Amino acid sequence: MKYLLGLFLACLLCLPSPEATAQISDINSAINKAGRQRMLSQRIAKAYFQIGQKIDVDRSKKVLDVSVALFDRQLVELKGFAPTPEIRETYLKLEKSWLAYKDILLGAPSSPDNGRKVLALSEEVLLLANQGTELLEKRSGTTAGRLLNLSGRQRMLSQRMAKYYQAMAWGVGDANSSAGLGKARREFADAQAELLASPVNTPQLKDALGLVGQQWFFFENALGQKSGADNRPQTAVATTSERILEEMESVVTLYERLPH
Numbered sequence: 001m002k003y004l005l006g007l008f009l010a011c012l013l014c015l016p017s018p019e020a021t022a023q024i025s026d027i028n029s030a031i032n033k034a035g036r037q038r039m040l041s042q043r044i045a046k047a048y049f050q051i052g053q054k055i056d057v058d059r060s061k062k063v064l065d066v067s068v069a070l071f072d073r074q075l076v077e078l079k080g081f082a083p084t085p086e087i088r089e090t091y092l093k094l095e096k097s098w099l100a101y102k103d104i105l106l107g108a109p110s111s112p113d114n115g116r117k118v119l120a121l122s123e124e125v126l127l128l129a130n131q132g133t134e135l136l137e138k139r140s141g142t143t144a145g146r147l148l149n150l151s152g153r154q155r156m157l158s159q160r161m162a163k164y165y166q167a168m169a170w171g172v173g174d175a176n177s178s179a180g181l182g183k184a185r186r187e188f189a190d191a192q193a194e195l196l197a198s199p200v201n202t203p204q205l206k207d208a209l210g211l212v213g214q215q216w217f218f219f220e221n222a223l224g225q226k227s228g229a230d231n232r233p234q235t236a237v238a239t240t241s242e243r244i245l246e247e248m249e250s251v252v253t254l255y256e257r258l259p260h
Contacts, residue, residue, distance in 0.1 A: 024081040027140045028148060028256045033074045034133040035152025035252070037094075039245070040071045041129055042159035044105065045122035046241065049166035052110040055234050063242075068102060078132065087135045094128040101125050115172035122163065126156070143200060144258040150191055151255050154212075155248045157188040161223060162241035169227035169234050185223065192216065195251070200258060208251045215244040 024030045047064040051057055075095060082088035101121040104114055137149040164181035167173040195201075196209055219240040225233035 024077050030081050031136045031145055031148045032252055032256045034078055034136050037074055037129040038126055039155040039159050040067045041122050041125040042156055042163045043067050045118050046159055046163040046166055048118050049170050050238050052115055053170050055231050055238055090132045097124050097128055112172050119167050147255045151252045154191055157184045158241055158244045160184045162237050165223055165237050205254045208254055212247045215247050219244045
């Protein structure tokens with residue numbers, strides 16, 4: 001029963017089950033998990049800002065808790081797998097930034113002052129998580145590795161857009177938030193077109209990318225709504241950002257299975 005409950009919660013929160021993240025078996029698996037760390041850095045901040053605004057609080061708290069636990073677990077795996085001193089050093093630096101981030105997330109009740117710190121730290125953690133992913137892709141040197149990195153970055157961008165939206169709605173966005181949201185929207189659309197055009201796409205990948213496109217339509221519509229005091233636009237962004245993440249996870253998994 002406990003095993004089934006764990007699988008249900010993982011599905012509910014659009015993340016792999018613990019069994020699916022038990023170890024890093026090869027370079028493709030490492031790129032996938034490294035890329036997922038980028039996404040989690042943004043998803044965690046999004047959930048924090050939603051909790052601060054009292055948006056779908058129970059689900060937002062579950063998203064936060066599950067994401068923090070998964071980031072912790074994958075960080076241990078990535079440090080252990082690190083195939084070069086440079087990659088290991090990157091993950092040691094990420095660990096320090098992550099501990100500072102987690103301290104703000106879990107050390108005090110959600111507040112606008114802490115929200116501004118969360119926004120800044122989410123950027124710092126993202127920078128190092130991205131560095132690790134890029135180094136692993138370079139180590140791979142394969143088409144599959146590049147597509148894994150690109151599709152994995154789409155997961156991150158989906159959560160980055162939602163993070164910026166919720167930060168601005170809560171009044172904790174910084175001078176870069178509006179421009180950052182616009183930039184992330186453009187980058188997501190451009191990368192989606194590149195993925196769709198890849199000659200290595202299998203019929204299953206084409207179908208999965210089509211489902212992402214459907215969710216992107218709804219997510220973009222939600223992002224285009226002005227946030228309001230009744231929280232309905234913010235709730236729409238919270239919901240649609242999770243749906244598109246779920247579809248992107250399926251795409252990344254399929255790219256991970258390509259020969260390398």
